[in-house]
Amino acid sequence: MDNNERRPGCRGWMAGVVxxxxxxxxxxxxxERLRRRQVRLAPAQWQQALDRLRTRLRISRPVPLLVFGLxxxxxxxxxxRPVVLVVLQPASMTPEPTNRFCLRNLG
Numbered sequence: 001m002d003n004n005e006r007r008p009g010c011r012g013w014m015a016g017v018v019x020x021x022x023x024x025x026x027x028x029x030x031x032e033r034l035r036r037r038q039v040r041l042a043p044a045q046w047q048q049a050l051d052r053l054r055t056r057l058r059i060s061r062p063v064p065l066l067v068f069g070l071x072x073x074x075x076x077x078x079x080x081r082p083v084v085l086v087v088l089q090p091a092s093m094t095p096e097p098t099n100r101f102c103l104r105n106l107g
Contacts, residue, residue, distance in 0.1 A: 031077045034085065039066040042086060050084065 041047070042065040050065045061081075068085040075085045 034068065034071075034075075035066075035077050035083050038070065039068045039085070041065075042067050046086070 042050075047065045050063060054063055063082050063084060065084045065086065068087065071085050071087055073087070077083050077085055
């Protein structure tokens with residue numbers, strides 16, 4: 001096989017690398033946008049519960065708990081500076097499901 005026969009395969013592979021890298025970059029940008037738009041701080045008792053879980057798991061960095069209206073379930077966003085996004089529905093949701101979620105995803 002000479003060099004000219006290998007070039008289409010290399011170009012196709014490189015195009016795939018670029019496409020998947022752009023997809024990863026787009027997902028990261030959307031996740032960062034979730035962190036910054038239409039969020040507010042969670043009630044103090046929820047943040048205190050998360051802080052207790054954080055110390056129990058021996059996580060030294062603070063992890064903010066934010067209320068976000070566009071997520072349907074709790075989510076952790078961010079790798080280096082994680083943020084926990086929750087939907088606050090006081091009538092139907094107690095802190096226990098959020099505690100279980102935080103234990104599973106922060107640990």
